[in-house]
Amino acid sequence: MFPWIVEWLLIALAVGIGWFIGHRQSRGGPREPGSSSKKLPRAFEVVFDAYDSPTLDSFIQTLPINAETVKLHLSLAGYFRRRGEIEKSTAIHQKLLSHPESGEAFTCRITFELGQDYMAGGLYDRAEDLFQKLIQSGEWRDASIERLLEIYEHEKDWDIARDRALSLDLKRNRRVQIRVAHYCCEMAERSLRRKAHEEARALLKEALGYDKRCVRASLLLGRIHLLQGQHAEALTELKRIEQQDPAFLVEALEMIEEACTPDEDDGKYARILQRIWQLRPSSRVMTALALAKSKPEDNRASIEFLLAQLDEHPTLGGVKTLLSLLLPFADTEPKRWIQIVRGVLDSLLEKNESYCCKNCGFSGKHLHWQCPSCKSWSTVEPVPWL
Ligand SMILES: [Zn+2]
Incomplete structure (x- = not known):
């Protein structure tokens, strides 16, 4: 044969x-x-x-x-x-x-x-x-x-995608709820680029109607309020993230700081950070909180806070912030060493991948609402400790 x-x-x-x-x-x-x-x-x-x-x-x-x-x-x-x-x-x-x-x-x-x-x-x-x-x-x-x-x-045909997705059974399909909400957010971002704020706002409200846990919609609504100078309203929108997914509160830090700046109550931002720290501690919140405690004439409270936290969470970002706070106290020679070490930490932090997809493990430096690898929506999350 x-x-x-x-x-x-x-x-x-x-x-x-x-x-x-x-x-x-x-x-x-x-x-x-x-x-x-x-x-x-x-x-x-x-x-x-x-x-x-x-x-x-x-x-x-x-x-x-x-x-x-x-x-x-x-x-x-x-x-x-x-x-x-x-x-x-x-x-x-x-x-x-x-x-x-x-x-x-x-x-x-x-x-x-x-x-x-x-x-x-x-x-x-x-x-x-x-x-x-x-x-x-x-x-x-x-x-x-x-x-x-x-x-x-x-094809980025978001409106066609939304209309087609709505023919699926949204009530019983969580994945589709998440998807449709993101389609609305994509359209809202386009409207924002055209400065059509009211159109964007309506789309974001629509997104929250499909998925009330849509963090992206809350972040965008916060941004629109800030663009219009409505700081209290911005904080209200951003506060919703606590219920939606506290892991994403770090994405709102800059906007929260901006919303608190004009407030007469100068401890407001630090109090909000403290609350976030209790809810979802992370290296970014730790750094922000340390800097918020810092005063031009006295940054000992910041240094004490960081020293206490670094025992438990020895992170590169935390050490770098600590070195920056210690710099004014250093003599000429130690100052040089601190600057060198800080430069090394900077280059190490550059290589860190701050976001990770809980579905496929993809990691990267930027937040993607749709994972570039597995194409899932809302699965890429900030890595808490860096
Ligand atoms: Zn993925």
Whole structure:
């Protein structure tokens, strides 16, 4: 027997075992449309991994298409797509779709998978056409709308995305509530750039209507009030973040300071910081609080506060602030050393990544409302201790 025939038989046997396991797993309950390709049995992946591309190619070429083998074709196409071989997965799905033996029962699923191929290949217009058609089919409706949202997000068509998302069941879908609120925030930011403050404000109120925990809307409302000189109103909006997600209060520090500046009560900012410190301590709040305690003629209270905190939270930012506060007390030579150490701390802090996605672990120096890696909304958070 020729070696390639032996190999072909082995792969067919192995895939058959994979299919059997997958078939048994699939009887465990209904599967959510759209999640199919991610939840294909792990056994398939292991089997496919064991063979090189030419072997898999010749296997799929010789595998007949009928109702019994469609799932196997779909599995292999999904495998190719996950490996970045989009052309191969597209070719398999197109062939399945045009083949009379693939069966009507699979038409929607194949169309959905082909749409995913187009998206992976950056052919958003073609993908959009397919998902638009699938909206008519009951079972694939919601999954197709979610893919359409991804397309509109990519195109930054926020108003279309919002209108489309509203056709989903918002009450029962927390992820969609978060998404729609961000679409409104995106539109509000555009309005703000045009200085259309009232339009932006209305959009942000709309965002809070969809997701009352939308920190971004509160931050933007705070900023609009500050732009209009309404300091008390700005503080009211920013205070809402305490209930929404105190981890984001650090993002409001500068605005809170600005809102407190014209106030006759000069201890107000320090008291708010103290409250935030109790709610959600972090290195940024620690530094801000130390500086707020500092007075031009006497900064001993700041130094005492930092020394006490650094015992428990030895952070680079805290040490750097402490050195800055100690600088006026130092003689010429120690002053030079302090400045050198402070420079070193600066370069170390430069490299620190201050934000991290709780969904995928992506980290970066800037706050992204949509994670650049996993594309989830509201999953990137400030890292408390740096
Ligand atoms: Zn992420």
